[in-house]
Amino acid sequence: MGIFQIEGGHALSGSIQPQGAKNETLQILCAVLLTSEKVIINNIPDIIDVNKLITLLKNLGVKVEKLKKGSYSFQSDEINLEYLESEAFKTEGSGLRGSIMIVGPLLGRFGKGYIPRPGGDKIGRRRLDTHFEGFVKLGAKFRYNKEERFYGVDAPNGLTGSYMLLEEASVTGTANILMAAVWAKGKTTIYNAACEPYLQQLCKMLNSMGAKIEGIGSNLLHIEGVESFTGCEHTILPDMIEIGSWIGLAAMTKSEITIKNVSWDNLGIIPNTFAKLGITIERRGDDIFIPAHKDGYEVQNFIDGSIMSISDAPWPGFTPDLLSILLVVATQARGSVLIHQKMFESRLFFVDKLIDMGAKIILCDPHRATVIGHDFKSSLRATTMTSPDIRAGVSLLIAAMSAQGTSTIHNIEQIDRGYENIDERLRAIGAKIKRIA
Known part of the structure; x- marks a missing residue:
């Protein structure tokens, strides 16, 4: 040490x-999984948690290119979903709290998402219930392997928009549900949504990619599902x-x-x-x-x-x-x-x-x-x-x-x-x- x-x-x-903001970066990096087109992100901080997530994305099949200090391009056109059930993923995914936010975009785009119980700071219990209750509201089936502490959600027939009142205004929970809901058929309403600036940034980025999100900056978000997303360029606060x-x-x-x-x-x-x-x-x-x-x-x-x-x-x-x-x-x-x-x-x-x-x-x-x-x-x-x-x-x-x-x-x-x-x-x-x- x-x-x-x-x-x-x-x-x-x-x-x-x-x-650049660590907490925004972790959300934004997961959002690159929503599209097969190239996404450019600027002002990415060179810190351990962010670098771990970039490595995880690479192992998942995302093509990552460093353009200059703090600026990268990401292209998720050849995602290796088998990696999600590998022993390597179970080890790498458990070492980073922010890895939980890959589940939403993977569930929305590919119909399934898995994650080992994520790690992070030892600052007390931080539940994941909000994340998975939101996915279930959208029509996903939830499963949990207690022995391996491995979470999974599946929606082979796609997701369907729904109204949900979140038990807590979880930032990562809102981000995760949001990145799944943008793919869901019909309209999703998230009440008691987190509304901090970094979540607003994620919403703005998703809209620039083709999403239809209203209520940005409030705790009541309305999402109209779409069928595809384009690339974009985004700068971290x-x-x-x-x-x-x-x-x-x-x-x-x-x-x-x-x-x-x-x-x-x-x-x-x-x-x-x-x-x-x-x-x-x-x-x-x-x-x-x-x-x-x-x-x-x-x-x-x-x-x-x-x-x-x-x-x-x-x-x-x-x-x-x-x-x-x-x-x-x-x-x-x-x-x-x-x-x-x-x-x-x-x-x-x-x-x-x-x-x-x-x-x-x-x-x-x-x-x-x-x-x-x-x-x-x-x-x-x-x-x-x-x-x-x-x-x-x-x-x-x-x-x-x-x-x-x-x-x-x-x-x-x-x-x-x-x-x-x-x-x-x-x-x-x-x-x-x-x-x-």
Whole structure:
């Protein structure tokens, strides 16, 4: 496993460009399976999870050509469906959470789709029921091999449009069902659909390929099935989670940083939520400018004077992927805040590492943590730690960069799953970080 060594306590300066959005990319890559024509995708991040999915697509028979950095062409005109039942697929598909989204397009186009139980972050149970209940609503037959933990859906006579009310506004579930429904005969209505910008991007891409989707940006989608799809060209949005990470990094290290080309209109309440912790965020065109917080930052209270509470929720609520970043930033704020992680029951367990570093955190239960900020009157202490998942790993990295002394982070492959060349990009703005293979 790789290791980061971080010499903390240094202010950074300069500008940083966010990578393409990981979560959008995983959806968009699966959508190339819908057509036999060539699809060009730009701004693809060079990260482990994305590269694993590209490899899986290649093994499935997709022709992949790298055009330039971040740009690829994909052509799915000779798909090898036998690969779906191979031992190799059972191994490769289980190593990536995003692999679940190949099932929808394969089911729609070829009448069958299989997937081993997918892996990913160890952040709590993430059910797949929404995906398969949606496929069954469209007329597919579901089967599950408990011994091999292998899922399958079949629709040899094709799919038929249906009305469905999703039990949860699952992003990957909505994307998966959507990519099957565009092939279904007649009209499909999905209520309580996820509506985050990356799902909107998928809908726009599908429409450019010939799909008929209405209600984009809302939680009520109407899909009229079609019989064929063309190729297209699509550009991935900047990663809002990485943008939030750089906002937190700037605040914690009292650094003056410009985050370039953030697609501000797609950030939702992210800037306002960081502002609740007292962080100054300036909009400069489509850039975010974070001034050096020499005097620290102060947590707001609610208007009745009660302690601020910040929680996650489906879009347009605050994304759960940034709660761990907010928690770390709060350790040096002036004031206290309650962080309520509603969606994943294990995502706050990394706080014991922060407590070891000197943070004042009360872990109330698996979902809630109260943070009492130091107001920079006491620095975090350098330590040795292990990254448990992508977002917690970056949060610990931010904590290490603000701490006095040299910290070591093990299992940095977790960070590499979601952040492209993070050490090189941080060194470019003055960070003292070294990768040890």
